[in-house]
Amino acid sequence: MxxxxxxxxxxxxxxxxxxxxxxxxxxxxxxxxxxxxxxxxxxxxxxxxxxxNVIARGLAQSKTFNLCVVMPEDYALVDLPFFQEVITGIQEIAGMNEYDILLCICQENDITGLERVVRNRKVDGIVLLRTFLKDPQIELLLEKKIPFVTTGSTAYRKVKQVDNDQQSACRELTSILLMRQMKHIALLGGSESFVVNQNRYKGYQQAYQEAGREVEETLVYRNLESCAFMDRAVEEVLEKGADCIVCMDDAICIQVLRKLRQEHIKVPQDIRVASFYNSSVLENNIPSITSLSFNARELGMEACKNLLAQIEGETVPDRTLLSYEVVLKESTK
Amino acid sequence: MxxxxxxxxxxxxxxxxxxxxxxxxxxxxxxxxxxxxxxxxxxxxxxxxxxxNVIARGLAQSKTFNLCVVMPEDYALVDLPFFQEVITGIQEIAGMNEYDILLCICQENDITGLERVVRNRKVDGIVLLRTFLKDPQIELLLEKKIPFVTTGSTAYRKVKQVDNDQQSACRELTSILLMRQMKHIALLGGSESFVVNQNRYKGYQQAYQEAGREVEETLVYRNLESCAFMDRAVEEVLEKGADCIVCMDDAICIQVLRKLRQEHIKVPQDIRVASFYNSSVLENNIPSITSLSFNARELGMEACKNLLAQIEGETVPDRTLLSYEVVLKESTK
DNA sequence: CTGAAAGCGCTTACAG
DNA sequence: CTGAAAGCGCTTACAG
Incomplete structure (x- = not known):
């Protein structure tokens, strides 16, 4: 002994x-x-x-039985619970396979943390929680040929990705609103440097198309990066006679609701509001907010399964789309 | 090659x-x-x-160069950004010492995740982000003699802990309120099974003592576990003529503010409000809320330093207390 | 079906 | 100052 x-x-x-x-x-x-x-x-x-001893076994097999989860350091506050849920999902599947999670908190323009993990060969694969249009993390991993997967979509070719079907979800939400007799649906969206926002916009366009209508471009505001811009957009769409505001994410929705309250405009009496993700931040709002619902934990679980399959040398689909729900609440009554 | x-x-x-x-x-x-x-x-x-190869070096040295961070699965939403900041602080120090972070998400009554990490000897030491009065995690680690540290206080003897000086912070906050001519300060607190809430209460008592006054026990509500209880407490302290409500955490404060708004009671005109931690959730409240401010990142950094020192075999203090700030805002004007 | 031996990629007494 | 050898705790061709 x-x-x-x-x-x-x-x-x-x-x-x-x-x-x-x-x-x-x-x-x-x-x-x-x-x-x-x-x-x-x-x-x-x-x-x-x-x-x-798992470490010793790993050395003999050239494996680590660790997965790295890369989390952004500069997230919007409303996104945090979502990321957290995704991580919980990842850990669940990882644990079932005797894998552990190495956490790596990275800023957009500083990936030294990820580089260290890669350099030290501490993990067998990596999950990227958030990616950018041009993404140094992806480029590093592609070059080093390390198995990885992204949650959320990316425009990079040949990158394995697991995402909720954002486009279909947004198409369906918009379609429902149109069917409910909303005539002028404004769309307020965030940075286009996230693929997700592009996909959501596509869904919105599609719904209009299917309804045989033209998108009213003057009611579409994208790349809304600050609260001031959002407030401004709200003022403008109100002037232009919008009867509904669709917010491309909950951070925007929160600001929109704040602005409307400030202007003493009632939801849904004066204007309807819908959001693209029912985060817990909006959960308790009065009135309750119509929005899309995605299962973050499931997203994490699927991403992890995909990654483990890659590590085992199996071929996995380039893109996996998960389902969603449209949750109708009082804000669009 | x-x-x-x-x-x-x-x-x-x-x-x-x-x-x-x-x-x-x-x-x-x-x-x-x-x-x-x-x-x-x-x-x-x-x-x-x-x-x-860090793994190989680890095997030869019986080290892993990994630290485990144990995060609760069932956190209050307002606590999440705090935990996140702490983890960021831990990672910062860990990274500087070529250590990585293994994440372990554990429920209160199910520590199989932690057990696996321990069993697999994947880490050299552990940070417990949250602990309970009776805590199976602590008992496991104590038994296995694995270096660990807690952020936040615990009643367990011989456990290394790094915490903000909650008691002094709360004493000072309460003292300031008393000096500002508040006569009947109600205290609404959460579960006493967290040591932190006990410490906060002690600080409150201390402030009264130092002011030469008796605590008004009828204005003190503890173990408020649900929103219904909080609402009830608000109603009662209003009836009893409280002129200020101190909330022992931000989750409570949010509910108190909601209740007051609902009852059309104005802050600070009709009643003052203060909270014990200035989370970002309260940050944008109107009026701005007086509260204590703790540096979560620093807490993580200190905890990590403590743990690394333990791993190096250095003797570290049983308890490290970090400073705080009282941030006076409009809600107590 | 079972085992001796080499190997994974390092570190570290021990000897020189 | 430098190196051969044993060792960390496993796995896995290869041989029997």
Missing amino acids: KKGNVITISDVAEALGVSKTTVSRAISGKGRIGEATRQKVLAYIEEHDYKP | KKGNVITISDVAEALGVSKTTVSRAISGKGRIGEATRQKVLAYIEEHDYKP
Whole structure:
């Protein structure tokens, strides 16, 4: 027995009068081994609570049994619970496969954290929680040929991605609003440097098309980066006679609601409002807000499955789209 | 050169016509080595971008260069940004010391995730982000004799803990309110199964004592676990003539503000309000809310330093208290 | 079916 | 000052 009374494979082998090879095989199930010896080894292991050293196994197999999750450092506050849920989903699947999660918090323009993890070969694969149109993280991983997957969509070719079907979701939401007799639906959106915002916009366009109508471009505001711009946009669409405002994310929706309240404009009486993701921040709003609902945990789980499959050398689809729900609430009544 | 064109210590040794021992020494700085050879090795390494395999080094040294951060799965939404900041602080210090962060999301009554990490010996030490009065995580780590530290206080003896000085902070906040002529300060607090809430209460008592006054026990509500209880408490303290409500955490404060708004009671005209932590959720409230301010990132950094010191075998203080600020805003004017 | 031996990529007494 | 060798705790061709 070695130090710290942690028992090793040699201890087990010695105690049983068999070779380390045999013990290893009994545990892994790989290679031929007699059922009797196998049971004997397993019994001993169970009784003496032997746990193989995962690090050592990793070294021998050139694996780490770690996955890296890269999380942005500069997230919008409303996005945090979403990321958290995704991570929880990832961990759930990872844990079931005896993998652990290495966390890497990276800023957009400083990926030294990720570089260190890669350089130190501490992980077998990586999940990118958020990506950009031009993304140094993706370029690094592509170059190093390390298995990775993104949650959310990216425009990079040949990158495995798992995402909610943002476009269809937005198409459906918009369609429903149009069917409910809303005639002038304004769209307020955030930075176009996120692919997700582009996809959402496409869905909005599509819905108009399917309804045989032209998008009213004057009611569409994109790249709204600050509260001041949002307030301004609200004022303008009100002047232009919009009867509904669709917010491309909840950060925008919060600001829109604040502005409307300030202007004493009532929802849904004076104007309808819908948002693109029902975060808990909006959950308690009065009136309740119509929005899309995505399952963040499921997103994490699927991304993790995809990554593990890649690590196992299986071929995985380039793009996996998950479903969504349109949740109709009072704000569009 | 081995597979994947990753260069190893043997490659370096061979190329230079020296032993692996020498290369190892040049890198680590341990053991005697001639300055000339040392420079030669270092130059080669630099030029050929050799990076030692951290896993292999770990195996040889019985180290992992990983730290585990245990995060609760069932947090209040307002706490999430705080945890996130703490983790960022931990990672910052960890990264500077070539350590990585293994994330472990655990529920209160299910610590299998932590058990796995411990069993697999994937980390050299652990940070517990939140603890309970009776805490299975602490008991596990104590038994396994694994270095760990908690952020926030615990009642367990012999446990290393880093915390903001909650008690002093709350004493000072309460003192200031008393000096500002508030006569009947109600206190609404959350679960007493968190040590932090006990400490905050102590500070409140202390302030009264120092002012030569008795705590008005009828204005103190603790263990407020649901919004219904909070609403009820608000109604009661209003009836009892409180002129100020101190909320022991921001989740409570949010509910109190909602209730007051609903009852058309104006802050600060009709009643003053203060909270115990200025989370971003309250940041944009109108009126702005007086509260305590703690530096979450610093908390994470200090906790990490403490843990690394423990791992190095240094003796560290049982308890480290960090400072705070009282931020006076409109809600107590 | 089982085992001796080499190997994963490092570190570190020990000897010189 | 430098190196051969053993060791960290596993796995896995290869041979029997």
